Amino acid sequence: MLKVGIIGAGAAGYFAAIHASSQHNQVTILEKTSKSLAKVKISGGGRCNVTHAALEVNHLVKNYPRGEKFLKKSFQQFAVKDTIDWFESRGVKLKVEADGRMFPISDDAESIIQALKNEALKKQVTIKYQFGVSEIRFSSQKFELSNGKETLVFDRLIICTGGSPKLEGFDFIKALGHEIQAPVPSLFTFNTPSEPIKSLMGIAMPEAHVKLEGTKLSYKGPLLITHWGISGPAVLKLSAFGAKWLAEQTYKAKAHIRWNASWTEDGLMQDVNQFKTAHPKKKVSTNPLFGIPARLWEHIVLRADIKEADLWHEISKKQLNRLIQNLFCYIVAIEGKTTFKEEFVTAGGVSLNGVNPETMESKITPGLFFAGEVLDIDGITGGFNFQAAWTTGYIAGKHADQPKNNE
Template sequence: MNVAIIGGGAAGFFAALSCREAHPDANITIYEKSGKLLSKVKVSGGGRCNVTHACFRISELVKFYPRGSKQLKKAFGQFDTNNTVQWFEGRGVKLKSEPDNRMFPVTDNSQTVIDCLMREAKRADVHITMHCPVIGIAKEASGFLLKTKEATFEVDKVIVTTGGSPKQEGFDWLRELGHVIEPPVPSLFTFNMPNEPIKKLMGLSVPYVAVRVQGTRLNAEGPLLITHWGMSGPAILKLSAFGARVLHELNYEFNVQVSWVGVLSEREVQEQLEQLTAFHTKKKVLNLNTFGLPSRLWGFLIQKIDLREDITWGELGKKGQNRMVNILTNDIYKVQGKTTFKEEFVTCGGVGLQDVDFNTMQSRKVEGLYFAGEVLDIDGVTGGFNFQAAWTTGFIAGKLLE
């Protein structure tokens, strides 16, 4: 049996290795259009490779996928985070969990993961052909004809692991085979705020905030990072992932509402301020911050609501308290544009999930054609979830079950 895997990324390698395990006699070839293999693995997590996430209950794991959670629930039943950890550690790649549950190799070096996958591919006698874009694929009675610039190959099975595409034309060849293609739009992006003074606090991180997009139902919680272009961090990236299509329709121009005190209610904040006013009348507001906010942010917010730098809690008064409650729970910033990570870009969109059998990852339109990874209309929030989907779908597709 000749098996062609189109795409030399995480899903492609995992599909190849799974295929070898299930089909010892198969002739397996990865076709990679560029001169680089596993390029996203290389840059992921700042070059450390966020292999997966320490979430070991499938019912909880699927909540981190804005698109594909229902289908992945079935797929994770075959290969989940537990299996990922066992797979890598069984091949000499020890993983560690960080406080936010992201999992990295203990070496903190993505090359460790790349070396493992390359070593396993060599051991499994997987052929790798680089600089070899597949420019056409045709279904034949006995299999497929794969066309590259140099030659045409006859194969029995094809696994497509080409990843996401920023443009719909990148999926035209799959649409021509009868598949529905959900239009790709960016997911996982940061918010640009060109006219907001908060950018002067760039580099400042707030451990826990609640954010929402005004006029929508989109909301998220978690750490927030202020950057030289606006806002980033897990809370913002989660908001961008779950709101990918809505924010695209808004042309990335909207107001984001930030509660710097997380999920504390206005009433709870009011009560804390009243206590401060009662017990610390002579202390300066600037010097006493009981909400755990970074001092630079606290000073910025005081300045934003036009309070004197030397005002004391006793001088704050009812109006001052109300302004402070509002800025802490309902601070508004205007977003005008987005910034995506060039090497790590993630899109929602791709092959429609209704066209794929997630028990096997086989196309419902073309027998013998399989999909894995981001070529599907599946994407997760930041934190190792996109790689987990790649490992899982690659593992299942590689088994090539009928």
């Protein structure tokens, strides 16, 4: 019987613990707070976005700005279909929403929490709360974990501590010889404090295209104007792919917005000219085109130097070009970000170079495993971070469960 220690009582920690106990090993989760599965409880507005209906691995891996190649191997062992089967076989049926996100049919994260807790209880997993690991020593093939008051010894160790906003949060892992990629925030909205667009808060466009100026980074999807700037899935997902670049720019950049991703400049010009010819005496500002909300249309028109009272036949070619420009490439200055604290995700963590993607075992310290966001892996919104937690937790637990030849 092996003693397996797991640091962190989140999604990855629980899944690792459950799968590390199939040989009747003694499995203990160490949690620094007084609560477990806290992020599961609040995710998806309390509904828990368990995974995403990206059933093919080649499609699934495209949703990870960091870790795509690593996860391609890992998903061969445990992917979306396995997650669905695991929860449904324990009485938690999942449903797919229009955007591909998957939730329990109960729409309650508690369903997921109870399934995990019940399975951990069944497997006789022990949880030690308020045990903040301050030091790990590896000696004679054993791991000695200390919280400053007490020391526990394990044959295997799985680290599932999640992301940390500061590099120091990884010091105890660095001491074991692992390289750490400096953490930076991922999944955040763009603040535009000097832009008049803020006055249009509440307006949403269902399929916008957002690009970061001077890069190839872009994303399309729903866009929402807020009182601090621009948000919505298109922005959040773009922030994930651009996390490191934006951090290097100290969150000062320009975003180009095409209000509908399917538009072309020539197509817009043709449609606007047709409307202008057919309705020369209509006011430009009060006749929105292309399904654009009235307030946004009026703002775009005024930004093109077209006056509120101007009729279509009165506007110049220069004004018309500006109008098309603001429809096709509306430029906003980004000055800062707003991170969703309850759904905090970091880019960065334990470098994947030092971890085996097929076992989650350290290439440096035998018997040491990693799972979840502590790794330099992060997904965009939509259930992808949880899927990475289930996958890496499953693999780490399964392989930590196996005795070595000399045991």
